[in-house]
Amino acid sequence: MSRQDSQQLAHTNGYALLSHRIMARISGPGTDKFVQGQFTQHVDEVTSDQSLRAAACTPKGRAYCLTRLVRDGEDLLLDLDASQAESTVSHLKKYLMLFRGTTMETLSAARIIGLIGEAAAASVAGDSAHSLTQPGQTLKVGDSHLIRIENTADNTARYEWWQPTGEHSVPEDAPEIDVEKWQISSIAAGVPWLTEASQEAYVxxxxxxxxxxxxxxxxxxxxxxxxxxxxxxxxxxxxxxxxxxxxxxxxxxxxxxxxxxxxxxxxxxxxxxxxxxxxxxxxxxxxxxxxxxxxxxxxxxxxxxxxxxxxxxxxxxxxxxx
Structure with missing residues (x-):
């Protein structure tokens, strides 16, 4: 990132509709056991107060999915790249068949909003947003989840606002930014994402x-x-x-x-x-x-x-x- 662009990002306060990400819900009696057997994260540490990243990998340890796990009542939510969601869900359902009564479905009405800047988070959750100081910390906002994620290299705060029902409005006091600017902030935070070209390429x-x-x-x-x-x-x-x-x-x-x-x-x-x-x-x-x-x-x-x-x-x- 150029010095000028870095300075601009540091002063950015805005939100991005992350339309390139799709939310999915895993529910049923086998939810935790299924996730425990397929993802790199310990499911017991995903709580109502803490969301964590995870990967799903091939038997050779190569990641085909990078995601985040969010606890929503007894269920678990995760996000998938839109271009890979269908194939990823189809693959995971092969293992899900072992867990009677447990389902995994994409949520067509759900949306994830990326937030840059503490002011943008405050526009969603008020002063309570300031309690989120470390990556992974999660705050319930009605039926949605506000998650603090990694800062950029210039210490710009970033968040994700998960809306399983998609019923919440966008932040009222923050301008909209495009997805590419959000992805630039992810690169500046050292957070990668997979594409078709990089699936199953890396441990x-x-x-x-x-x-x-x-x-x-x-x-x-x-x-x-x-x-x-x-x-x-x-x-x-x-x-x-x-x-x-x-x-x-x-x-x-x-x-x-x-x-x-x-x-x-x-x-x-x-x-x-x-x-x-x-x-x-x-x-x-x-x-x-x-x-x-x-x-x-x-x-x-x-x-x-x-x-x-x-x-x-x-x-x-x-x-x-x-």
């Missing part, structure tokens, strides 16, 4: 999900757990998510574009957007031993790349003493 730790309240390493067995746990406990993580800025280009690199160092492939672009004229910001999974090298984007000669700081610590990216 959750490669996407820093363990530092985004998305992986519980002490829970019981779930699909993909063996690979995920082994990578964690044996210290086998050799690459992870970095935030980078780029300039001198008229378009962002495509998802999956290779990052090069000394002419060798050292990583891939996960998300990238323009933040100004000829410049932008991206998230990329990259080898730790390449972070100090001069980087280039394959097929984009002339584009310049600079490493940017993430707003959270990633100890695995620090140089080893040995």
């Amino acid at each position: 959750p730790q490669m996407l820093n999900l363990q530092h985004l309240q998305g992986v519980h390493f002490k829970k019981g067995c779930y699909t993909g757990q063996e690979v995920i746990a082994r990578m964690h406990f044996l210290g086998q993580l050799k690459k992870s998510l970095y935030r980078l800025s780029f300039n001198n280009t008229q378009q962002p690199p495509a998802v999956g574009s290779k990052l090069l160092a000394d002419g060798k492939n050292v990583g891939e672009v996960v998300n990238a957007l323009l933040t100004g004229e000829h410049e932008g910001q991206m998230l990329a999974v990259m080898r730790h031993d390449a972070s100090a090298k001069v980087l280039a984007i394959d097929g984009m000669e002339g584009a310049k790349i600079q490493l940017e700081q993430l707003p959270y610590a990633v100890p695995e990216q620090q140089p080893s003493d040995t």
